[in-house]
Amino acid sequence: PKFGVPLAPGFPYIEAEVTYAAREYACTVEDVLSRRTRLAFLNKEAALHAVPRVAELMAEELGWSEEVRKEQEEAATKYLNSYGGPIPDFTGSKLRTANYRDLRAIFVALDEDKSGFLDQSEIMHAATALGMDFTEEELAAAFKEMDVSGNGRVDLKEFEKWWRKSTSTFHDAIASEMKLGKDWESIKEAGGGAMFG
Numbered sequence: 001p002k003f004g005v006p007l008a009p010g011f012p013y014i015e016a017e018v019t020y021a022a023r024e025y026a027c028t029v030e031d032v033l034s035r036r037t038r039l040a041f042l043n044k045e046a047a048l049h050a051v052p053r054v055a056e057l058m059a060e061e062l063g064w065s066e067e068v069r070k071e072q073e074e075a076a077t078k079y080l081n082s083y084g085g086p087i088p089d090f091t092g093s094k095l096r097t098a099n100y101r102d103l104r105a106i107f108v109a110l111d112e113d114k115s116g117f118l119d120q121s122e123i124m125h126a127a128t129a130l131g132m133d134f135t136e137e138e139l140a141a142a143f144k145e146m147d148v149s150g151n152g153r154v155d156l157k158e159f160e161k162w163w164r165k166s167t168s169t170f171h172d173a174i175a176s177e178m179k180l181g182k183d184w185e186s187i188k189e190a191g192g193g194a195m196f197g
Contacts, residue, residue, distance in 0.1 A: 007053060008046035013037040018054050022061040029054045029076035044080055051076045106174075107159050117153035118146070123170075132173045142170035 004014030018026075021036040032054050033047045034040040040047040051073055059069040110118055110126050120143045127134050134142075146154045146162040154162070163171070 007037070007050040008039060008043070011039055011042065011046055013039050013050075015053065015057055018057040019061050022058050026058070027062075029058060029072045030079045032058065033076060033080070040080055047080050048077065051080070103160060103163060104156065107156050115153075117155055118143075118159065119153050126174075127170065132170070134170060134173075138170065142166075142168050 004016050007013045007015060007018070017037060018032055021032050026032050026036050029051060030040075033050060039050060055069050055073045055076070058064065058072065059066075064072070107118070108114075110122055112122050112125060120140065123143050123146075124136070124139050127139055143154070145166060145168055146158055148158050148161065
């Protein structure tokens with residue numbers, strides 16, 4: 001390469017920047033990939049690709065032991081996997097709830113025809129797409145639970161109420177798949193956060 005060895009193909013960040021950052025008080029792989037180069041924010045996969053090399057360069061510059069280098073790689077990988085995809089991974093996090101925007105984003109994603117309402121076929125399509133093994137009767141029961149007004153369609157407000165109160169297996173399957181909670185008060189209190197899709 002004309003100006004140095006790239007950390008990840010297609011991105012302007014080079015290995016020399018890692019060494020320089022370590023000399024300028026960067027202490028973690030996460031710091032270099034997110035704040036010193038911004039690669040983590042531009043492309044999660046490219047940043048994951050760069051983690052081992054960044055850790056190796058920092059270990060050389062900062063005198064890390066093999067154990068510290070491995071810990072840094074693991075911490076950076078966990079950090080990068082916590083965002084940057086269609087579904088954030090909150091595994092191990094105390095925050096197990098989605099905020100209002102997350103819930104709205106799920107509703108919009110389920111609303112295939114963009115009508116502003118969910119119908120029973122959209123619920124069935126969602127269950128199929130998520131690989132959920134439910135009978136038509138179970139899905140019909142879940143839809144009936146959502147459709148408070150009984151008009152055959154579910155608006156965002158009804159979906160929110162259903163999310164807050166439902167104990168159905170369909171609800172639990174979506175919550176598990178999306179790694180979301182259903183406690184409406186904590187959803188409202190969560191404010192901004194990682195977005196779904």
